Amino acid sequence: xxxxxxxxxxxxxxxxxxxxxxxxxxxxxxxxxxxxxxxxxxxxxxxxxxxxxxxxxxxxxxxxxxxxxxxxxxxxxxxxxxxxxxxxxxxxxxxxxxxxxxxxxxxxxxxxxxxxxxxxxx
Amino acid sequence: xxxxxxxxxxxxxxxxxxxxxxxxxxxxxxxxxxxxxxxxxxxxxxxxxxxxxxxxxxxxxxxxxxxxxxxxxxxxxxxxxxxxxxxxxxxxxxxxxxxxxxxxxxxxxxxxxxxxxxxxxxxxxxxxxxxxxxxxxxxxxxxxxxxxxxxxxxxxxxxxxxxxxxxxxxxxxxxxxxxxxxxxxxxxxxxxxxxxxxxxxxxxxxxxxxxxxxxxxxxxxxxxxxxxxxxxxxxxxxxxxxxxxxxxxxxxxxxxxxxxxxxxxxxxxxxxxxxxxxxxxxxxxxxxxxxxxxxxxxxxxxxxxxxxxxxxxxxxxxxxxxxxxxxxxxxxxxxxxxxxxxxxxxxxxxxxxxxxxxxxxxxxxxxxxxxxxxxxxxxxxxxxxxxxxxxxxxxxxxxxxxxxxxxxxxxxxxxxx
Numbered sequence: 001x002x003x004x005x006x007x008x009x010x011x012x013x014x015x016x017x018x019x020x021x022x023x024x025x026x027x028x029x030x031x032x033x034x035x036x037x038x039x040x041x042x043x044x045x046x047x048x049x050x051x052x053x054x055x056x057x058x059x060x061x062x063x064x065x066x067x068x069x070x071x072x073x074x075x076x077x078x079x080x081x082x083x084x085x086x087x088x089x090x091x092x093x094x095x096x097x098x099x100x101x102x103x104x105x106x107x108x109x110x111x112x113x114x115x116x117x118x119x120x121x122x
Numbered sequence: 123x124x125x126x127x128x129x130x131x132x133x134x135x136x137x138x139x140x141x142x143x144x145x146x147x148x149x150x151x152x153x154x155x156x157x158x159x160x161x162x163x164x165x166x167x168x169x170x171x172x173x174x175x176x177x178x179x180x181x182x183x184x185x186x187x188x189x190x191x192x193x194x195x196x197x198x199x200x201x202x203x204x205x206x207x208x209x210x211x212x213x214x215x216x217x218x219x220x221x222x223x224x225x226x227x228x229x230x231x232x233x234x235x236x237x238x239x240x241x242x243x244x245x246x247x248x249x250x251x252x253x254x255x256x257x258x259x260x261x262x263x264x265x266x267x268x269x270x271x272x273x274x275x276x277x278x279x280x281x282x283x284x285x286x287x288x289x290x291x292x293x294x295x296x297x298x299x300x301x302x303x304x305x306x307x308x309x310x311x312x313x314x315x316x317x318x319x320x321x322x323x324x325x326x327x328x329x330x331x332x333x334x335x336x337x338x339x340x341x342x343x344x345x346x347x348x349x350x351x352x353x354x355x356x357x358x359x360x361x362x363x364x365x366x367x368x369x370x371x372x373x374x375x376x377x378x379x380x381x382x383x384x385x386x387x388x389x390x391x392x393x394x395x396x397x398x399x400x401x402x403x404x405x406x407x408x409x410x411x412x413x414x415x416x417x418x419x420x421x422x423x424x425x426x427x428x429x430x431x432x433x434x435x436x437x438x439x440x441x442x443x444x445x446x447x448x449x450x451x452x453x454x455x456x457x458x459x460x461x462x463x464x465x466x467x468x469x470x471x472x473x474x475x476x477x478x479x480x481x482x483x484x485x486x487x488x489x490x491x492x493x494x495x496x497x498x499x500x501x502x503x504x505x506x507x508x509x510x511x512x513x514x515x516x517x518x519x520x521x522x523x524x525x526x527x528x529x530x531x532x533x534x535x536x537x538x539x
Contacts, residue, residue: 002201003257010250013208017230020215024227053150072152073218073229075238076288106236109228 040116044088047118051086053078058089059118066115088118127187131195134186138171139164146292152220158213161206166284166296168203169277172196173303178311178353180409188413190534200256200273204249207280211242241283248276262391263367274304314355314368317406318344322359323381325399329454329461331388332430333397334374336381337405343380344410348373348437352409354384356396359403365392368408372433374462375440382407385433385461414534419504423448424495426517428509429459434534435508436462443473449495452480453488453513487512490520497524507533 042057042064050057056068067074067085074081084092142163148156175186175196183189211230219226228234232243255261255269277300285293310316320337328334337354346352351372356364369392371384388394415438423446425435432452438444450470454460463480470478481493494500494517505526507517514533521531 002197005201006204006253006257009205009208013212016212020223020227021231023223024231027222027224069221070225072155073214073221073225075229075236078148078151080288 041119042116043119047088048086053082053085056082056085057115058084058087058093060088060090060093060110062118063114064116064118065110065113067113070109070113127185130186131191134174135168135171135195135199138174139167142167142292142296146289152217154213154217154220158210158217161210161213162284163292165203165206165210166280168199168206169280170296170299170303172200172203173274173277173300173307175199176307177303178307178408178411179316180411183411184413189411190413200253204253207246207249211246238283238286241279241286245276245279245283248272248279252276263369264365264391267367278304311353311368311408314406314408317353317355317368317408318342320354320382320405320407322356322399322401322403322405324401328385329387330458331394331397332459332461333386333399334383335386335396335399336377336383337407338379338381344382344407346373346376346382346410347416348376348441349415349434350410350412351434352382352384352407352411354405354407356399357404357406359400362398362400362403364399364403364405365395367392368406369393370411372412372430372437373410374433374437385430385436387430412534414508414532415506418446420446422446422503424500424503424505424521425450426453426494426505426507426509426513427451428453428513429455430461431507431509431513432462432466433508435506436466439466439469439473439476444475446475448476450476450478451493452478453483453493453509454480455485456482487516490516494520494524500524500526503530505531507531511535 042059044059047057047059047064050066050068053071054068056071057064057066059065071078071081143160146159146163148159151159175192178189183192186192215226215230217226218229230239232239249272252270252272252275255266255272258266258269261269278297281293281297281300285297287293319340321340322335323338324336325333344352349372351370353368354371355366355368356362357366358364371386373382374385375383377383386393386396386399388397412434414434423444425448427435427450432454435450450466452460452463452466454463460480460482466478466480470476479493481488483489495503500521503526505521507514509517514535518531518533522528
C-alpha cells in the first residue's frame with residue numbers, strides 16, 4: 001500500500017513538474033500583459049510611493065522595477081524583501097545571502113519587470 | 123497499553139507538526155504561497171518527528187508503546203512527510219501560476235542558479251531515492267542501510283535549504299535538532315554505544331538454517347524477559363569474523379547468571395554467517411525491546427507461530443507454565459524446520475493447560491480455515507501471532523472473520539527495515 005502510494009505520488013509529481021516546464025517553455029510572452037522596459041524616468045519621491053506588498057517598486061542598478069507580481073514567488077521570506085519596496089535596493093540585491101550577489105538568472109528575470117530608469121539625484 | 127502510552131505518539135506528532143506551522147504561519151501572503159509555506163513546515167516537523175522515532179532507546183521505546191509500534195509510525199510518518207514535501211514546491215509554483223506559467227516554472231526550476239532552490243531539489247531527490255531504496259526489500263541489509271541513509275542526507279539538505287532562504291532561527295533550530303538526532307542514532311545504535319558487551323558461550327543447531335546462541339554478559343547484564351527481543355551484533359572470535367550489524371533476535375531463555383539464549387535463523391547474508399558462530403565470539407547486545415507477551419490477560423489464549431516465530435512462545439514457556447487454557451499452533455515448512463519441537467511437545471505434556479498443534483505445511487500458505495479454531499471455540503480468546511508478515515496478515519484476517527475483536531489480536535513482525 002505505502003509502496004503503491006510512493007510510486008503513484010512520485011510519478012504524478014514528475015508529470016506535473018515536466019508539464020510546468022513545457023508550458024513555461026511554450027508560453028507566449030505577448031499574451032502576458034507585458035511589462036517590458038519602458039523609457040519612463042522615475043524619481044526617488046515617486047519610487048517611495050510604491051512601498052507596499054501589492055504595489056512594490058524597487059530601484060536596482062539605475063533601473064526601476066515593478067516587482068508586485070513577482071514578490072509572492074520570491075524564495076526568501078517577505079520580511080527580507082518587503083522592506084526594500086519603494087527604495088533604492090542595489091546594495092541589498094548585490095549582497096543577498098552571506099553577501100553574495102544574485103545569480104545571472106535573477107538579472108535576466110529582473111528585466112521582465114523593468115518599468116523605467118531612476119532619475120539622477122539633483 | 124496504558125492510555126498515556128497509547129496517546130504518546132499522537133501527542134508528539136501534533137507537537138512536532140503544530141509548533142513549526144504555528145511559528146512560521148505566514149501573514150498576508152497569497153493563498154497558494156501560504157499553502158506552500160505551511161506544507162513545507164508541516165513536512166519539516168514530520169521529518170524531525172520521524173528522526174526521533176529512529177532513536178532506539180529502551181526507555182523511550184517502552185514509553186511510546188514498543189519498538190514494533192514506533193517502527194510502524196516511523197514508516198507512516200516518513201511517507202506522509204515525503205508527500206507533503208512533494209506538494210510544497212507544487213503549491214509555491216501554483217502561487218506563481220496566478221501571474222503566469224513562466225513565473226510558476228521560475229519558482230521551482232532547478233536551472234535557476236539559486237542555492238535555496240538547488241538545496242530544496244537536492245533534499246527532495248535524496249528523499250525520493252532513499253524511499254525508493256526503502257521499498258527494495260530484496261537488497262542485502264548492508265546495502266539497504268546505506269541507501270536508507272540518503273533519507274538523513276535529504277533531511278539535512280532540506281533544513282540547509284530553509285537556512286538559505288533567510289529563515290535563520292527556524293532553519294538553524296531544525297538543522298541542529300536533525301544533526302543531534304542523527305548522531306544519537308548513529309553513535310548509540312549503529313555504532314553500539316548503547317549496547318552491552320557479551321560473549322558467546324555455546325551454539326547449537328535447532329533446525330535447518332537455525333541455531334540457538336547462548337551469550338554471557340561481560341558487564342552489567344540487560345534486564346530482559348523471555349519473549350522480548352534484543353538487537354545483537356557479533357564481532358570477532360577464534361576463527362569467526364562477524365559482520366558487526368545489529369539484528370533483532372528474540373530471547374528464548376534467560377539463565378540464573380543472566381545469560382541469554384537467542385534463536386538465529388539464516389534469513390540474509392549476515393544471519394547466514396551467524397550459523398557458523400562459535401564460543402568466544404564477542405557480541406554487543408542492545409535492549410530489551412518488545413511488548414509481545416508482556417501482560418497476558420486472564421482469559422483463554424490462542425498462540426499461532428510460523429517458523430522462527432515460535433521463539434517468543436518458547437521463551438515464555440521455558441520460564442513459566444501457562445495459567446490459562448492455551449492452544450499453541452506451530453506451523454513450519456517441513457520436519458527439518460521444526461525448531462524446538464521435541465521440547466515443546468515435552469512442555470505441553472507437562473502442562474495440562476497447554477495444548478500443542480504442530481503442523482508441517484510445505485512451502486505454500488497453510489490452510490488456515492482448517493487449522494484455526496472455529497468461531498465458537500474462539501469466544502473470549504486473546505490471540506497472539508508471530509511469524510512471517512504474510513502469515514500474520516492471513517491469520518489476522520481469518521480471526522477477524524471469525525469474530526475476534528481487533529484489539530484481541532496481537533502480533534509482532536520483527537521487521538525493522
